Amino acid sequence: MSxxxxxxxxxxxxxxxxxxxxxxxxxxxxxxxxxxxxxxQISTPTMTPETMRIRVRFQHDFVFRNEADLGQKLLxxxxxxx
Numbered sequence: 001m002s003x004x005x006x007x008x009x010x011x012x013x014x015x016x017x018x019x020x021x022x023x024x025x026x027x028x029x030x031x032x033x034x035x036x037x038x039x040x041q042i043s044t045p046t047m048t049p050e051t052m053r054i055r056v057r058f059q060h061d062f063v064f065r066n067e068a069d070l071g072q073k074l075l076x077x078x079x080x081x082x
Contacts, residue, residue, distance in 0.1 A: 010071030010075055011071075016044045017043045018043075019040065019041045019043075020038060020070070020071055020074065021039045023037065023038040024036070034059065034062050037055070037057045038056050038070075039053060040053070040056065041053050058077065
């Protein structure tokens with residue numbers, strides 16, 4: 001799977017929203033971890049800059065079921081990182 005272009009809100013609160021803008025999922029070979037690339041937009045109206053765009057790339061034994069699962073995994077990684 002590659003080059004999917006979607007806009008999906010994965011978190012929305014009164015003070016912050018995180019939107020998944022694009023992603024791709026690739027597997028080199030059967031039994032290997034997948035490589036996930038994603039572009040996210042993080043909006044926090046109370047901070048400057050108000051909007052940030054970040055790119056993430058990680059390898060994981062992630063089982064892709066749907067975009068909601070991917071969104072939750074990305075949130076988990078963001079919480080660990082930031």
